[in-house]
Each structure stands twice: as C-alpha cells, then as structure tokens.
Ligand SMILES: NC(=O)C1=CN([C@@H]2O[C@H](COP(=O)(O)OP(=O)(O)OC[C@H]3O[C@@H](n4cnc5c(N)ncnc54)[C@H](OP(=O)(O)O)[C@@H]3O)[C@@H](O)[C@H]2O)C=CC1
C-alpha cells in the first residue's frame with residue numbers, strides 16, 4: 391500500500407484473482423463442482439447495471455458460473471421473492487446477491503431476509519453480523535467491502551494489532567462491519583459519524599483511517615497523522631465537463647492532500663472497489679466449498 | 685448520578701421496581717397473565733447461588749413468578765438441555781436464564797443456543813446482538829448489564845448524543861454490547877482492550893467512561909477527564925480481613941481518586957449490579973408483554 395501504484399494494484403488484482411481461479415479449478419477437478427453466483431437486478435439504474443456487469447465479468451475471469459435475473463422497475467415484490475426462492479433451492483447457485491437499491495415500492499429488509507443465510511454472500515444477515523461482533527463466534531460470510539479493506543491491509547503487510555484505528559461512517563454495509571473486523575484483529579477502534587464533534591481531532595490520532603462516508607473530499611490532509619495508512623471507501627460522483635459521462639468519481643478523502651502525509655492511501659477509483667468484487671468471488675467460493683464440504 | 689448518594693440510589697431502585705411492579709399488576713388485571721422467569725443453576729458455586737437467590741428475591745418484590753432448577757455439578761449436558769426445553773415449552777415462563785459459569789464438562793455455547801430466542805432475556809443470542817449492531821433493526825432483548833448502564837445515564841439525565849465515550853473491555857456480555865448501545869444513542873465510541881497501547885490517553889478524552897475489565901482499581905484518577913461521568917461495571921473480590929467473608933468487592937475504577945475528578949461515578953457494590961437485576965425483571969416483563977401481545 392505504501393507503494394499503491396498502478397503497477398502494484400494490477401499485481402494484487404492479478405494475484406487474488408489467480409488464487410481464486412486456482413481454487414475453483416482444483417474444486418472442479420476434485421469433485422466436479424463449479425461455484426455459482428446469482429445476481430438479481432431490478433429496474434434500469436445505469437449504475438446498478440454497471441456493477442452487475444462488472445461482477446459477471448469478474449466471475450467469468452476466475453471460472454465462477456454466474457446467473458442473472460433482470461426484473462423491470464415495476465416488478466412486484468413477490469416476483470423478486472420468487473427469484474430468490476428459486477436460487478435458494480438451485481444447487482448450482484452458492485451465492486445470491488440482490489443489487490441495491492431496490493425500487494422504493496419494495497421492502498428491502500423483507501427481500502434481503504428471504505435470501506438463504508447459507509447463500510448470503512453479502513453477509514448482511516443480522517445473525518451473521520452478530521457472529522462478526524462476538525468473540526468465539528465465526529460469521530458464515532464477512533461482508534465484501536469491509537473484507538476487502540482488511541484484505542488490503544493484510545496483503546500490504548500493514549500491522550493492525552494494537553494500532554489505533556478510526557472508521558468514519560457507521561453504515562450496516564461498510565462502517566460498522568469494518569469496525570468490528572478491525573476490533574477482531576485487535577486494533578483499538580473509534581467510530582466517527584455525523585454526530586461526532588470535532589471528527590478531525592480523533593481521526594488525527596489514528597494509525598489506520600477507513601473513510602466510508604459518501605462526502606466528497608471530507609477528510610483533509612490536516613486530519614491525517616503523519617505516516618498513517620488511509621483506506622478510502624467513498625465513491626462519489628462529481629461534475630466533470632471534460633469527461634464523456636459528464637462526471638468523475640472521487641473518494642471521501644482529499645487524495646492530493648492526504649497522499650503527502652499518509653504513508654499509504656488507496657485511490658478512488660481503483661482502490662477498494664475492485665477489492666469488493668474480488669471478495670464477492672472469494673465469498674462465493676467459500677460458500678461452494680462449505681456446501682460441498684470441500 | 686452527579687449525586688449518586690445512597691439516598692438517590694435507593695430512590696432509583698424503588699422507582700424502577702415500582703414501575704415494573706405496576707406494569708406487572710396492570711397486565712395481570714387486564715389479561716390474567718403473570719410474567720415468569722426461570723433460572724437454571726448448575727453446581728454449587730456460592731457466588732452463583734447468591735446471584736440466583738438475589739434474582740428470585742427481586743422477582744418476588746415486583747410480582748414476577750420465578751422458577752428454579754438446580755442441577756448438581758456432575759449433571760450431564762443433556763439434563764441441562766432437558767430443563768431448557770421444558771421451560772421453552774412452558775407458557776408460564778417468559779424468560780429463561782442459565783446462570784454462568786457452567787461446569788467445564790459442558791459446552792456453554794451449545795446450552796445457550798438451546799434457549800428459545802423469544803425467551804432469551806439475557807439477549808446474548810448472536811441474532812439479537814446482530815440486531816443491536818445494525819441500524820434499522822431492533823433486538824428482542826438488550827443484554828441486562830449494558831442496558832442497566834444506559835438506563836443509569838438516562839435516569840440521571842446525562843446526555844449521550846454527540847459525547848465521546850470510552851468503553852474499557854470488549855466482552856460479549858458487557859463491553860461490546862454497551863459500546864453498541866452507546867453508538868445507537870449517537871455517542872462517539874472507542875473501545876479499549878488488553879491490546880490497547882496507552883489506554884489512559886484515550887480514556888482521558890471521554891465524557892463517559894464505562895469500565896468492564898475485571899481488574900481491581902485499574903482506572904486511576906489521572907485517566908479521567910475532569911467532569912466526566914464514570915460507570916464502573918467491575919466487581920472484583922479483594923482480601924479484607926476485617927470482613928466476615930474475608931473479602932470485599934471493589935470495582936475496576938479507583939473510586940477514591942476518580943470521585944474527586946469525575947462529575948459522577950457509580951459505586952461498587954451498589955451501582956451497576958442492582959441495575960442489572962432490575963433490567964432482568966424489565967426484560968422478563970417485556971417478553972411476557974410481547975408473547976401475549978399486551
Ligand atoms: N468501494 C466500494 O465497493 C463501496 C463504496 N461505497 C461508498 O462508500 C461511501 C459510504 O457508503 P455507505 O456506508 O453505504 O453510506 P451511508 O450513507 O449508508 O453511511 C454514511 C455514514 O457516514 C456518516 N456521515 C455522513 N456525513 C458525515 C459527516 N459529515 N461527518 C461524519 N460522518 C458522516 C453517516 O453518519 P450517521 O450514521 O450519523 O448518519 C453514516 O454513518 C459512499 O461514497 C459509497 O458510494 C459503499 C459501498 C461499497
């Protein structure tokens with residue numbers, strides 16, 4: 391991470407995908423089973439469609455089967471539930487992912503609850519989060535983005551134990567689980583959120599900063615302790631007339647300032663994003679191995 | 685809490701018990717149901733027996749029925765499981781508590797898992813802890829000691845939102861859930877544990893300190909920010925020849941020093957301990973009300 395250059399990034403991506411592909415192959419050879427990931431997409435949000443196609447692409451690269459159901463924006467909740475229960479019962483599917491957000495006429499919690507916990511590769515089920523929070527318990531799946539953050543730290547040999555860590559943001563899908571993971575690895579963790587007074591002061595004490603806020607460039611250089619490691623989870627579109635799309639993506643950390651002070655920082659795009667997809671593949675593989683006792 | 689004198693303490697105990705007793709009576713009058721708490725005690729640890737009898741006594745005071753099974757130290761795991769399943773099915777029992785620790789030949793996790801989640805008034809089930817950790821989810825029960833700590837803060841009108849809180853200790857039964865609760869109330873929470881370097885530095889930043897470590901007098905006066913509120917969960921026996929028992933109980937906080945600096949501090953014994961029992965009664969009542977839709 392201290393050399394989180396494009397070359398390193400590519401190398402890491404290649405390495406992780408290579409490891410997963412090798413396991414997928416070994417499993418296929420040994421027991422004839424190929425892991426399968428099913429994605430349910432509802433509606434026509436361009437962003438969601440892009441994510442889904444990236445996930446399918448990534449599956450292909452490592453040899454994981456991918457399945458997709460695409461329902462129209464005006465589909466009923468029951469139709470989504472039917473798709474889920476089909477995948478729950480399909481033995482060739484080991485991971486099920488419902489692409490969020492769902493159309494507003496659907497009850498998100500109800501739909502997510504329908505995914506069989508054994509195939510919930512997102513790891514957002516409360517039972518799973520409870521196991522993540524508790525000592526002596528093991529979650530079935532670690533949520534993908536938080537897992538990707540920790541995996542980055544591991545791969546770059548950054549020690550966590552005994553370090554001060556500050557997580558900015560406490561959402562169910564990133565901030566809270568990433569804080570629980572850091573704590574499991576014996577960091578001393580503080581969680582900053584929108585009610586925190588003087589977030590800068592606390593952040594400046596951290597050896598490891600993980601920002602998952604959704605606020606463009608909120609974390610300035612002055613918030614960073616010299617030599618700290620910064621993981622920027624944020625993905626925020628900002629207007630950019632020079633781009634064909636009319637916007638570009640930036641993180642929650644002011645990269646230009648922070649990179650001068652941090653010992654390492656992940657870029658946006660290209661940092662945590664690709665790790666999230668890699669961890670989705672990893673969770674699908676773990677699920678297939680568990681279901682087939684491999 | 686700023687006047688956590690004996691007089692106040694008594695008044696608070698009386699008040700909480702009075703509220704619970706009134707609800708128990710109202711329920712009995714309206715639908716003829718009396719909440720029931722079942723306690724399973726295994727073996728002859730004197731301390732455990734004392735706790736159990738305190739709990740039974742407290743039930744009596746507020747009009748909750750109490751049931752007890754006392755099994756010998758050499759009972760089998762199956763015997764404990766049988767008692768649990770009896771209480772799971774018994775409609776007059778709304779809360780089930782297995783007094784810990786269990787004899788070492790038993791699998792604690794296995795036994796606790798057997799308690800029906802609807803009657804798990806201890807609130808230690810991972811599904812329950814997961815709901816505690818997640819926004820938009822509500823746990824069935826909030827674990828008693830953590831709930832007691834927060835209730836103390838509420839009853840004494842101590843604001844939590846936006847405050848810096850440090851929890852010392854991260855056990856499944858106290859530290860971790862109390863940190864989740866503080867966070868739910870919008871404190872900015874840091875968790876200190878045995879791998880934390882310089883715990884004093886972080887603790888001194890806190891407006892609210894909750895100590896649940898099990899280390900006699902670990903938190904010194906110098907650890908406390910002037911005016912902070914200190915909740916001492918620790919209950920540690922230290923030798924005392926002047927006592928009949930040969931020991932007395934002290935907390936994790938050096939009371940003598942801390943009381944000069946804190947704006948409020950709970951004493952040991954008599955602070956969090958009685959609140960824990962009160963919250964057990966409260967959870968049993970909540971359970972009975974939920975089961976009977978009252
Ligand atoms: N790289 C990847 O793969 C992924 C990236 N993301 C990106 O990460 C970011 C966060 O996503 P997500 O967790 O879903 O977002 P949410 O909106 O669910 O949560 C944002 C969190 O940040 C906190 N917050 C908001 N404003 C401030 C502020 N001014 N100061 C301090 N804290 C603040 C909120 O606090 P409070 O709780 O008090 O409201 C909340 O806890 C987004 O940019 C998103 O696009 C998300 C998922 C995956």
Ligand SMILES: NC(=O)C1=CN([C@@H]2O[C@H](COP(=O)(O)OP(=O)(O)OC[C@H]3O[C@@H](n4cnc5c(N)ncnc54)[C@H](OP(=O)(O)O)[C@@H]3O)[C@@H](O)[C@H]2O)C=CC1
Nearest residue numbers: 829853854855858877878896897898917918919956957960
């Ligand atoms: N008032 C009441 O009703 C109750 C009181 N208690 C009392 O509360 C205390 C804690 O109980 P419990 O949570 O069950 O204890 P545990 O032993 O399960 O957990 C103790 C926690 O304290 C941490 N710790 C230990 N030593 C240190 C240290 N030197 N510095 C920083 N952290 C340290 C441990 O860290 P690590 O995780 O790294 O090991 C661990 O997280 C005990 O005295 C107990 O008797 C408990 C329950 C109810």
